[in-house]
Amino acid sequence: MNEDHIPEYCHYFKTLLVEELVLESDYRNLHYGQCSIVGRLRVAEHFRLENVRVRNLPEDCSLPEGALSLLLLGLTYDKATEQRVSNGCYCILRGEVVLCNVLRPNSPTLTTRGIHEQLASLGHDSLARQRHLSDLNLTHKPAIDVWFAQKIDSTDELLSHRLQIRRLINGDK
Template sequence: MNQEPVAAAPEYCHFFKTLLVEELELETDFQRLHYGQCAIVGRLVLESKFYRLENVRVKSLPNNLSLPEGTISLLLLGLTFDKAAEQSVASGSYCIVRGEVVLCNVVQPNSRMLTSRGVHDKFTSLSHNPAAQKEYLSRLRLTHKPALDLWFIQSIDRAEELLRSRLEIRGLTVR
């Protein structure tokens, strides 16, 4: 019997790892989605009563490595009009947000949120049935989207420069 090895369960990230909106929103394998805390720079927008964080274009990157600003956005959970006013952030402003990455059910918004660890555990529990595993992941992609369970938000200036600096640091430290 030639079974693929089961990937290790993701470990919770207990520090605010710097991520891009694109890294969360474009991840198609929810088992590989960041698990835990993160800090993301983006532009705050209000869409249909929900706040979202749009990607920021880093102009110093080659065109084939970055999307135009505002192309994609990440749902922010827990940000209300009152909280936005209290934190002095407004739609259209550049912000740094800190929180925890979750998977939000966009078909049934009041249902329980998932994490990449939860997806991994459920997938592993179906290891005796590869067809059920495939069905589970397919169904999940139709109903769930990455989101950030917001803990803190702050307006910032010079978002593109901050992102460029963070990407440079990441390039120097990741091998």
């Protein structure tokens, strides 16, 4: 991706997998904007969304269920109760992809666009840019600012259909 290319905000709920956000090591390539994501809700110290094993993929192309999890912001016990989601349930979340500072949780979140703007402010100093990206990987982790949560059934079927639709849209065989 061009370092000077500022991504445009995605104004529709793009279907994403937990794995696509958690495993992205270059935050410049992280989705910028709204998303829709399926997973299993886990409530411990924080609300998290765990990955769900995609059963129609070969086992060597799919992680075990619960192997990865994504921090959820904006989801409170009251909001979860109101939207009828609880610990261990499978759900679909809609919200916005952000980067959360895990060392200072109350600090403002960051977006992919924000990263591009920070890098642009460093000019053409490639060493400073690389150092900044490395520092971000140590302090920030992808998260979802949750706007809506809905309990779902037939998780396997829903994920399979969503991936098939993505494959058709992208023109893959």
